Amino acid sequence: MITFSATLTCQYDAPFSPFSAADLNKGLAWLKASGFDAAELCISDYQGIDIARIADALASHGLGCTTIASGQARKREGLSLLSQDSEILRRTRQRLFEHIDAAAVLGSYVTIGSLRVADTPLNATRYCQLLAQGLAPCLDYAHARGVTLIVEALNRYEAEHLNSAEDMVQFLDLIGSPPQVGILWDVFHGNIEDRDFAQAIASMGPRLRHVHFADSNRAFPGYGHLPFDAIYRQLRQFDYQGAISLECLCRPSAQAVIDESGPFIQRFRQL
Numbered sequence: 001m002i003t004f005s006a007t008l009t010c011q012y013d014a015p016f017s018p019f020s021a022a023d024l025n026k027g028l029a030w031l032k033a034s035g036f037d038a039a040e041l042c043i044s045d046y047q048g049i050d051i052a053r054i055a056d057a058l059a060s061h062g063l064g065c066t067t068i069a070s071g072q073a074r075k076r077e078g079l080s081l082l083s084q085d086s087e088i089l090r091r092t093r094q095r096l097f098e099h100i101d102a103a104a105v106l107g108s109y110v111t112i113g114s115l116r117v118a119d120t121p122l123n124a125t126r127y128c129q130l131l132a133q134g135l136a137p138c139l140d141y142a143h144a145r146g147v148t149l150i151v152e153a154l155n156r157y158e159a160e161h162l163n164s165a166e167d168m169v170q171f172l173d174l175i176g177s178p179p180q181v182g183i184l185w186d187v188f189h190g191n192i193e194d195r196d197f198a199q200a201i202a203s204m205g206p207r208l209r210h211v212h213f214a215d216s217n218r219a220f221p222g223y224g225h226l227p228f229d230a231i232y233r234q235l236r237q238f239d240y241q242g243a244i245s246l247e248c249l250c251r252p253s254a255q256a257v258i259d260e261s262g263p264f265i266q267r268f269r270q271l
Contacts, residue, residue, distance in 0.1 A: 002235065004265045005038040005066040006031060006246040011049060012072055014042045016247050018254040024054075028061045034262035035269075038064035040245045043102065044072035045095065051102045058106070065106040066243040067150060067184075067210055068099050071114035081134030082118040082127065089134060096138045096149075103147045109210060110142070111184055113152035117159050127161040132175050142180045150210050152184040155192040164193040165200035172207055182209030186247065187226055191216050198234045208240060214248035220257050221248065221264060232268050244268075 008027040009017040019027035031039055039058060043049060058065055073079045079092040092115060099110045116131055135149075142149050153168045162171055168183045175181070183204050187197070194200040201208065215224030222228075232244070250257050 002232075002240060002268075003037040003064075003066070003243045004245070004268075005036055005040045005064075005243050006261060007040045007042060007069065009042040010054060011042070011044055011047075012076070014072065015249050016069075017042065018250050018257040025057060028057055028063060030258060030261075031063055032061045034258075035265055036063070036261070038066045038243065040066050040069060040243075040247065041106075041108075042069045042072055043099070044070075044076055046098050046102070049102075051105045055105055065103075065108040066245055067109035067111045068103055068106070069111050069113070069247075070096070070099055071111070074114035074117060078119075079115055080119060081112070081116050081138075082122070082130045083134075084119070084130075092134070093137055097141050100138070100142050100145050100147045100149075104145045109148045109150045109182070111150050111152060111210075113154060113184070114158075116151065116162070117154075122160065124161050128171055128174055131162075131171070135175070135181075139175075139178055139180055143178070148180050148182055148209060150182045150184040152186060152212075153189055153193065154186075155189040157192075158189075163189070165190065165204050166194075169203055169207065177207070183207050184210040184212065186212035186214065187228075187231060188212065188214040188216070188218050188248075191226060197231055198237075201234050201238050201240070205238070209242050211235065211240070211242065211244045212247040213244055214246070217251070218249045219251035220246075220260060222260070223252055229267075229271065232271060236271075 007016040009021045013020050083089045103110045156163050216226050217224040
């Protein structure tokens with residue numbers, strides 16, 4: 001069964017969250033009232049973060065957590081799994097270990113998106129080698145903790161390589177398709193990089209673990225030109241069993257996201 005979540009931020013305000021970090025509880029109440037199943041939580045670091053308390057807050061609203069979004073640490077601290085600075089690489093891995101520990105408590109995935117952006121240009125072969133090396137200890141730790149890491153396909157303007165669904169499948173093949181790694185596919189990025197949505201979904205198969213919905217201009221669905229009903233039907237046709245999560249900018253406004261999310265997901269539940 002497909003479930004639904006939306007992005008909320010726990011610590012620092014984020015452009016994808018219609019509520020500020022200070023209003024996390026209001027955001028959770030909104031998710032529940034709007035008919036969502038879970039939250040997708042932005043966590044940059046663990047200074048002042050009490051995961052047990054967050055887990056209790058989710059449970060009190062009858063919500064789960066789909067994934068921990070880790071990308072804020074890239075912009076705030078310059079962390080990267082592809083850094084050739086050994087100290088930055090060490091700190092990035094340590095942060096992912098902390099995310100994995102948190103995910104074990106929350107029963108969620110951990111997203112690797114911006115944390116795989118390189119600091120310097122690399123050819124595709126070298127990029128994939130460095131990413132595989134950077135990930136290796138994190139994969140071992142995720143396996144030990146029973147957590148899945150989901151690597152996001154990012155468009156060419158945000159990441160140099162691994163832009164399309166096909167690229168992601170090839171990378172997972174390269175690292176031996178470990179069971180603790182899956183693909184996060186965002187239709188905003190897919191609109192730029194994937195030739196055909198149905199083909200992309202079919203190519204990822206069971207390795208597709210999480211889906212982001214945002215329109216062609218990264219606004220709330222319906223304010224661009226993407227065919228969300230068709231995409232949803234294609235996901236169901238290929239027996240997708242994960243979550244669809246709203247990760248759109250608060251456009252046309254945060255209030256529009258708040259007001260229109262409930263009717264939007266209810267429409268899919270009836271398809």
